[in-house]
Amino acid sequence: MVITQTIPQPVAERYLNALKALVSTVRSALGTAGDLPQASGWQKDMLPFLENRLKAAQTALTHHAIGDQDPLVTLALKSRFLARDMDGYSLGFAGKELAEQFEDRRRLVVFAAWQVCESAGVV
Numbered sequence: 001m002v003i004t005q006t007i008p009q010p011v012a013e014r015y016l017n018a019l020k021a022l023v024s025t026v027r028s029a030l031g032t033a034g035d036l037p038q039a040s041g042w043q044k045d046m047l048p049f050l051e052n053r054l055k056a057a058q059t060a061l062t063h064h065a066i067g068d069q070d071p072l073v074t075l076a077l078k079s080r081f082l083a084r085d086m087d088g089y090s091l092g093f094a095g096k097e098l099a100e101q102f103e104d105r106r107r108l109v110v111f112a113a114w115q116v117c118e119s120a121g122v123v
Helices: 009-033 038-065 070-079 096-120
Strands: none
Touching: 009 038, 009 070, 009 096, 038 070, 070 096
16 A cells, blocks of 8 residues: 655646646637547547546545545546547647647646656655
8 A cells, every 4th residue: 555645735736727728728629620520539539538537636636625635646647648548639620729739738737647646655
């Protein structure tokens, strides 16, 4: 059993906010895509995946607030590999600006997840 260190609230919130921003970018991209065939995989697979991850993060932060860090640590450990989980899905169909914004925000999620794990002492 791994004993984790206390994760500071700002670190936990940074992770949640990074996920919110990523989901928001995907929603914006899908809103501009219309009926493009490239958007169907995002609509069917990736958006629900990210929304579920965001919902889990919101629940994990609730647990974190009462002293239970395990859900947050478990989720953050998974999020370190977000790029791999999304391999093959590009937001290029939504234009260069949104595609770049997506890449930046995905990196921020991974970095914030790593910070959570590092703060907890599990990496």
